[in-house]
Amino acid sequence: MSLVIFSHGRCLSYDVGHDHPEAASRIHAVQDQLLSSGLEFVVQQRDASPATREQLCLAHCPAYVDHVFDAVPDTGHIWLDDDTQANAKSLNAALYSAGSGINAVDAVMQQQDTQAFCLIRPPGHHAEYKAAKGFCMFNNIAIAAAYAMQQYQLQRVLIVDFDVHHGNGTEDIFQQEPRVKFFSSFQHPFYPYTDPVSHSPSIVKMPLAAGTTGVLYQQRFTQEWLPLMHEFQPELVLVSAGFDAHMEDDMGQMKLTELDYLWLGQQLKQIADQHCSGRLVSMLEGGYEHSPLARSVVAYLKGQL
Template sequence: MTTAFYSHNDCMKHDMGPGHPESPERLSRIMAYLADSPLEKKLDWVRPEEITREQLLTAHPESYLQQLENMQPAQGRVFTDPETAMIPHTLRAARLAAGASVQAVDRVMSGQATNAFVCTRPPGHHAESARSMGFCFYNNVALAALHALIEHGLERVAIIDFDVHQGNGTVDIVGGDERILMCSTFQHPFFPHSHVYRQADNIVNVPVPAGCGSEEYRKLIEENWLDRLQAFKPQMLLVSAGFDAHKRDPMGELNLETADFRWLTELLINIAAEHAENRIVSVLEGGYDLNALCECVAEHLEALSAV
């Protein structure tokens, strides 16, 4: 089978301003990197459509959707928080990113693809049920998880988040939902400074100290994630794939190597093979050193496409 690769040029039209780390170049550089690699012919390239209103409402209330639409400017730029900006193209890009995530679930569940990678922006894991923040507007991975449960009748879905920043929005939406097990690693103390302690039983938070390197990081994952995932027996794995824990990333202070993301991907592949019929949908979150981002995405995709 194949790895489906979801992306859309209109996701590059969202632009939060000169010098902003969450830039259109994040996608354009990945695309250029893949075009010059053997992966270009290995992947099944798919253009997503916008998510539907009904699908958005599974994770976000109507009042929040209306708030975003009312804020989106006809021209210029407005800020929903000090670091998250909207321009006229923003919500289309966000709806495409969210749409790609749920459509990737459909493709994998139908057997048209073994697994999928959603290469879109804006990212999603900081978007809470009724709050945009941290460059995020809709929570792509939470929407994908709820879609798998509601539309495909799955009983157990795991969310894995290895971004350097904690996925507070995902915790806000799925915390307490026993159909979902969320396992995450993140630098701590660090942005967003919330949703770390006293979480619901279905949330496995693994705070990681600044300066953490490969050996310590891998040990933390093995000690904290594996038993929970094995006991949960997920029928699908959804990944918030942030590559900003790389040692070259300017937004974090962890010291992971490119090879660590390949190791982590292969670990998840093994869990999916044992419990989930190989079903993995991975969604791009952070990653702001463009060279490191391209290298890590390529390693992630090499592992996924080898299944």
């Protein structure tokens, strides 16, 4: 097997405000931990390429994509929603974030038993078909899924989202898409305050109370999700990998630890191995407290080795 990490310097070259939790130092912390853990010498690191307008439009309304390009100024910034500040550099980074998912899909589809992790920012899972939301401009994982279906004619794409926040954008984009099965676990009630009940066979939700521990999380994942994931028989596994459900991350109030992320890496790798020759692509979403984020990413990747 081989594990490939896609990233790009542009993803570290912007700032959305002093003391903002979604900062470039998140990526630096993960890079440092990859080095000190020794994983740096096991994985392949590759530069991502930027997504094209056409690729963004695989998952977004063309008028929304045009609006973002037209509205973001050359200097200064605008607000695309109450939480999502954008400037020329962050728009550029968003293109590389989305592009990394396309690179990663190509890598795992074209080479046997390959897993990929996209170490990128801004995140994507809150961005809806025609709206930015929650630090997210374009929905990276949805663009990757739509690209995989178009380019490789896939009929069954599994998306798993274990960020502490519900992946409302991914649900919005794929709620009527029979080729996608989207599983999202999230603290509830909590931002973005979406409906905790699924109204589509493509969407599976696991709302979790604040204070949920790793023991309970693993129990529910095993009992409620694993049978459905195997039944779906995915041809590709995509993961919105957010690490803000860690007990040391103040963004949420859940109680997972890096051992739970190690376990998640093992479970998702097993599903990919059993059904689709190990094709597994994970993309960074949230995770804001540097040390637990970095430890959790490394544990999650070790789970795939």
